[in-house]
Amino acid sequence: MNREQRKRITQNLTNLKERLVDLDPIIDKLIENDVFTLSDRSRIEQVTPCTTQRKFNEFVQLLLASPEPSCYQVFLDALTEERHHYMVERLQNTSRRNFDASGAASGAYGYGGNVDQITSAMTRVLNDFGGKLTKELSETYEKRRQADKEELEQKMEEKLQSFKKDWDEDRKNMLKMNDHAISNLLGSVEKLKRSNEEYEKLMEKYDHLKQKQKEMREKETERWQRLSQSNMENIQLKTTNDGLKGEVKELKEKVRQLEDENRELRDKDRQSQVDLEHLVVENKTLIAELDEKERERAALKQEVELAYGRIHEVVTFQREKSDMEDATYKSALEKQSEKLNEIYEVVNTLTARERVRAAPRAIYIGGNTLTKSKTKLQNN
Known part of the structure; x- marks a missing residue:
């Protein structure tokens, strides 16, 4: 990661800290692309005290200290996958505005510095070649330099006005986007609360159903035991019934014999x-x-x-x-x-x-x- 990319991240730390509540998916993406290691994850998770802000600070320090050239691009891809499109656009816009303005200013003053260097160099050259350069040439060159300087200042002013206009528009858009994001965030928080309430209700229902299932299993086991015992008793009763049938048959035979004997006795x-x-x-x-x-x-x-x-x-x-x-x-x-x-x-x-x-x-x-x-x- 170069100096420009670090500058883009440091200038948006507040917004990043507010939106990057869950760092796990982004850390996973960085580990998959060899930007972070598993030890870096452990280091982030083991901060003391273990708060969201401390974890984010440790994450940013490791991200800015990474020597991987593709670190910044991987970070942007991770933000895109997690649907942080606003932060990706903000990082890119912040980078372009700040660096264009600073580049224009430094170019203007740098160009003036180069003119002085050229003048001194030419003077040294002219001095070396016998002082052939005349005062009229110096004045002409000075006028040209002054004209170029005025032209650069005018262009710089125009760019500053354009940047100010763009900045006002971007600021208004950013405020609108911020308000929309806040409303979305509030809606998401409300949805999250409702989801948590529904989740708790579902957990209660799940625990109730789990307890009910346990009771039904116990009743089914008890019923199965009763049925097994009833089957054993039925088998014993069937055996006893078969024995009683044999005895009844024998008794019938004896009754028949006794009836015959009774007839004989009569x-x-x-x-x-x-x-x-x-x-x-x-x-x-x-x-x-x-x-x-x-x-x-x-x-x-x-x-x-x-x-x-x-x-x-x-x-x-x-x-x-x-x-x-x-x-x-x-x-x-x-x-x-x-x-x-x-x-x-x-x-x-x-x-x-x-x-x-x-x-x-x-x-x-x-x-x-x-x-x-x-x-x-x-x-x-």
């Missing part, structure tokens, strides 16, 4: 009822026979007891009488008494047998017990 019960009726009739007949036998036994017992009483009286009489007779007759009586006792025991034994035969009879039909007994005991 048939047997009907047959048992018939047998029971026969047995009841038979039992009544046997009871009547037993009653008849009991009466006969009682009569026989009574006769035996009467006979035993008579025999006992005879034996007693004979014992009383035997006290006066011999021992042989006494022994015969004792033997006769023993035989009578044996006969009495036989009669008692027969009576006991008749009692056993008259014991109750039990009839078992279809698992039920029907008992009917009639026992008549007579004890004297």
